[in-house]
Amino acid sequence: MTLQLYCFGESGNAYKAALALELARLDWEPVKVDFFGGETRSPEYRRDVNAMGEAPVLVDGDMRLSQSGAIQMYVTEKTGNFGGATARDAREVIRWMFWDNHKLSSQAGMTRFLMNFMPEDKRPAEVIAFLQGRLKAALGVLDTHLGGRDWIVGDALTNADLSCCGYLFYPEPFGFARADWPNIDRWLSNIESVPGWKHPYDLMPGSPADRA
Numbered sequence: 001m002t003l004q005l006y007c008f009g010e011s012g013n014a015y016k017a018a019l020a021l022e023l024a025r026l027d028w029e030p031v032k033v034d035f036f037g038g039e040t041r042s043p044e045y046r047r048d049v050n051a052m053g054e055a056p057v058l059v060d061g062d063m064r065l066s067q068s069g070a071i072q073m074y075v076t077e078k079t080g081n082f083g084g085a086t087a088r089d090a091r092e093v094i095r096w097m098f099w100d101n102h103k104l105s106s107q108a109g110m111t112r113f114l115m116n117f118m119p120e121d122k123r124p125a126e127v128i129a130f131l132q133g134r135l136k137a138a139l140g141v142l143d144t145h146l147g148g149r150d151w152i153v154g155d156a157l158t159n160a161d162l163s164c165c166g167y168l169f170y171p172e173p174f175g176f177a178r179a180d181w182p183n184i185d186r187w188l189s190n191i192e193s194v195p196g197w198k199h200p201y202d203l204m205p206g207s208p209a210d211r212a
Contacts, residue, residue: 003028005071006049006057008035009206010117012109012167014056017071018203020162021058023196024079032205036117068166069097072159082159092153096160104142107135108167112174116208132175139181146183150190157194165191169200172208 005021007014007030014033021028033055039045040053050057050066057064058071065071076083084090111131114123142164145152152160168176168188178185191197201207 001027001061004031004059005029005204006031006033006055006059007204008033008055009201009204010208011035011055011204012105012112012170012200013068014204015169015200016068016162016166017056017058017075018200019165019197020072020075020082020159022198022203023157023162023194024075024081025196026075026079030204035206036211069101069159069163072097072162076159082157082162084158085154085156089154089158093158093160096152097163099141100160100163100166104135104138104164105166107131107138108174108176111135112167112170112172115174116172135175139176139184143181143183146187149183150187152187157191161187161191 003021003026005014005018005028007018009015018028018030033039033045035055040050040055046053050064052066054066056068056071057066058074059065060074065074072082075081082093084093111128114128114131142152151157152164165188167174168178168184178188
């Protein structure tokens with residue numbers, strides 16, 4: 001049975017789930033969510049897809065699962081991929097996923113939204129500057145950790161990598177430039193070289209160009 005992922009191309013969190021599905025070579029298809037048209041805020045979406053009013057959402061038969069990290073872990077349960085080679089590595093993978101959700105993706109996602117998807121006259125400059133400061137601190141932690149490492153945990157791609165890279169492949173400005181972070185840049189190149197890797201706008205339906 002083909003898995004379905006409710007997603008949209010602009011979402012870094014949806015990209016984490018979609019990339020895990022794609023690189024695990026599971027049979028899946030995207031279901032486009034019209035986030036910018038208000039679909040996730042509709043009563044129908046909350047009733048039929050996700051009561052939390054968010055994307056991504058994975059559907060596998062009668063199983064329906066939201067939150068990108070939970071979906072990534074479900075992919076690991078189904079395939080054995082990306083969970084870490086040892087019990088210690090598995091704990092480290094989860095630790096970095098929690099860190100990403102709290103420290104990296106939360107800052108990157110909000111900053112990118114405010115700078116690119118809010119009307120220009122409603123963009124809060126002080127809030128953006130504050131978030132960029134927090135993002136820079138998180139990027140520093142990641143760049144330092146990746147010194148001398150090909151992957152965040154162990155010797156292969158894991159959910160830690162798939163989580164932390166979620167927003168870093170997007171082209172819109174939000175306070176991140178690969179050239180400023182040599183270890184992150186090298187690590188992102190490692191991910192790009194994994195067979196089956198796709199850019200978020202190639203992997204999922206929807207992009208800013210659709211609304212230009």
